[in-house]
Each structure stands twice: as C-alpha cells, then as structure tokens.
Amino acid sequence: MKQLTEDQIDAIKELINIGVGRAASLLNEMVGFPICLEIPFIQVLTVEDLQQELIARFNSNYLATVRLGFTGSINGSAELVFPTESASTLVSILTGEDLGSPDLDAVKIGTLTEVGNIVINGVIGSLGNLLKQRMNYLIPTYTEDTVENLFAAVEPDDSTIVLAQASFTIEQLQVIGDLIFIFELQTFDQLIAAIEEVS
Known part of the structure; x- marks a missing residue:
C-alpha cells in the first residue's frame, strides 16, 4: 500500500475540500435549500481495510453507490457511497417523494446518479484544475450491492484507495x-x- 506523509495527506484533504465546497454550492442551487457537505478526514486503505471500514461505519454490508470513472493524466474512479436508507432519505428530500411511495425506487437511480455526478465532478474537476491535469469522465453508474461485490474488481497491487469520509447535512437531517x-x-x-509542485 502506498505510504503518504502527513503533509501529502493534508494537501489531498485540502484539494478534496475545495472540490466538495464547489459541489455543495451546485447542489444548493439544484434543490433550493442549504446542503452542507464536509470531509472530516482522509485515509489511504487497502481493499480489505476499505470493505471492513465501510461495513463498520454504516453498520451494513449492503450499500448504494454512484461510480464515475476518469482518465487522462490521472486514471481511476470515484465512488459516492451511501447506506441504502440514507440514499432513500436523500432522494426523498431532493424530489419530495414520500419514503413509503412505490415510485421512490423508480426515481432513486436517476436522482442519485445526478447527485453523484455533481459531487464527484466537483471534486475531480477541482483536482484537475488546481493541479493543471487533463481529466476525461466516463458515464456515471448506480449500483446497490454488497460491499464485497462493489469493490471486487479493484486490483490491490495496481491501485491506491483514498477514503474521504463525507458528511451530508440537510436541514437538520443527517444523511x-x-x-x-x-x-x-x-x-x-x-x-x-x-x-507537491503546487504546494
């Protein structure tokens, strides 16, 4: 696993925070009321540690995720991951659909894909702009599955996983x-x- 210095972790955290701030502004515009997104801390993990961390954090092995691949000077993917209950709550807030509505699942995929697209684009776009790196985006995809299946395709020897734990606060409701x-x-x-060049 890639070892980073404290300074490097702080620099990544700062860059991601800038991107998340931009994403929050875009979401605020989209829904018309305040949404606060925060990145409390950054961790660099193995695939196994990531899976254990997510299960422990969300107390669930079944999660909803929006994945957006990117290529260019920097290659990889970004995922916005929620417990399925948080995902439904977020969609309900954004769309006005009742949590018990039979139509909720029908609008969930489109809504969460759009939210994930905005948040991930905000962060990756900021990284690319601030670091003067060219980035191309793939089409975002939405999946609900077990933690093991969601990250089964990650090659441990060829990848570095950066976990940025994000907290969404919407009108006193914690998602x-x-x-x-x-x-x-x-x-x-x-x-x-x-x-390090721009630091």
Missing part, C-alpha cells in the same frame, strides 16, 4: 455517505508529484 477515490498506482504517483 451519511462516503467519497472513495481509487487511483491507478502509477497515476497516483503523478497526482502526488503534481500536488
């Missing part, structure tokens, strides 16, 4: 979610080099 970045090892080194 929790995590932002997870999976960088190809070689391009993660380029990310660190670019961060």
Whole structure:
C-alpha cells in the first residue's frame, strides 16, 4: 500500500475540500435549500481495510453507490457511497417523494446518479484544475450491492484507495455517505508529484 506523509495527506484533504465546497454550492442551487457537505478526514486503505471500514461505519454490508470513472493524466474512479436508507432519505428530500411511495425506487437511480455526478465532478474537476491535469469522465453508474461485490474488481497491487469520509447535512437531517477515490498506482504517483509542485 502506498505510504503518504502527513503533509501529502493534508494537501489531498485540502484539494478534496475545495472540490466538495464547489459541489455543495451546485447542489444548493439544484434543490433550493442549504446542503452542507464536509470531509472530516482522509485515509489511504487497502481493499480489505476499505470493505471492513465501510461495513463498520454504516453498520451494513449492503450499500448504494454512484461510480464515475476518469482518465487522462490521472486514471481511476470515484465512488459516492451511501447506506441504502440514507440514499432513500436523500432522494426523498431532493424530489419530495414520500419514503413509503412505490415510485421512490423508480426515481432513486436517476436522482442519485445526478447527485453523484455533481459531487464527484466537483471534486475531480477541482483536482484537475488546481493541479493543471487533463481529466476525461466516463458515464456515471448506480449500483446497490454488497460491499464485497462493489469493490471486487479493484486490483490491490495496481491501485491506491483514498477514503474521504463525507458528511451530508440537510436541514437538520443527517444523511451519511462516503467519497472513495481509487487511483491507478502509477497515476497516483503523478497526482502526488503534481500536488507537491503546487504546494
């Protein structure tokens, strides 16, 4: 697993915080009332540690995730992960659909894909702009599955996982979610080099 210095972790945290701030502003515009997104801390983890961390944090092995791949100077993917209950609550708040509504599942995929797209684009776009790195985005995908299945395709020897634990606060209602970045090892080194250049 890639070892980072405290300074490097702080620099990544600062960059992600800037992106999350921009994403929060976009979401505020979209829904018309305040949404606060915060990144409390950053961890660099193995795939196994990530799976254990998510299960412990959400007290569930079944999660909802929006995944957005990116390529360019830095390759990898970003995931916005929620417990399914938080995902339903968030969709209900954003769309006005009642939590018990039979239509909720029908609108959930589109709504969460759009939210994930906005949040992840905000963060990855900021990283690219601040570090002057070219980024291309793939189409976001929405999945509900077990933690093991969600990350089964990650190659431990070729990837660096950065877990950014995100807290969504919406009008006194706490909806929790995590932002997870999976960088190809070689391009993660380029990310660190670019961060050190601008630091």
